[in-house]
Amino acid sequence: MCAECLTVTGASFVVFNGALKSALNLTAKSSIVEDGLMVQITADDMVALRTALRNMADFTIGCGPSGAPAPDELVLIKWVADDKNFNIG
Numbered sequence: 001m002c003a004e005c006l007t008v009t010g011a012s013f014v015v016f017n018g019a020l021k022s023a024l025n026l027t028a029k030s031s032i033v034e035d036g037l038m039v040q041i042t043a044d045d046m047v048a049l050r051t052a053l054r055n056m057a058d059f060t061i062g063c064g065p066s067g068a069p070a071p072d073e074l075v076l077i078k079w080v081a082d083d084k085n086f087n088i089g
Helices: 043-054
Strands: 014-017 026-033 036-041 059-065 073-077
Touching (some): 036 043, 043 073
Antiparallel strands (some): 026 036
C-alpha cells in the first residue's frame, strides 16, 4: 500500500477492550469514542498486546472481517525515541 493512500487519525486516548467474541467473525474492531479510539480485540490478542507493551515492542492490530485478504483498518502501536524536549515551558 502506498504512503499517499493512508489516512492517519490521531487520538487523545486509546482504550483496548479484550472482550471481542470470535463468533462475530472479526479480527478486531475500532471505533472513535469522544476524542479517542476504542479497539476491541479477542482475549488471545489482548495477551499478545500486553506482552508487546511489557517488552516495548511494536504491535499491529488488523481490524475487519476474519479471512479477508487485507484488513479494513490498521491500529499501529509504535515505540519512538524518547524526546524529553517536547513540552518545555
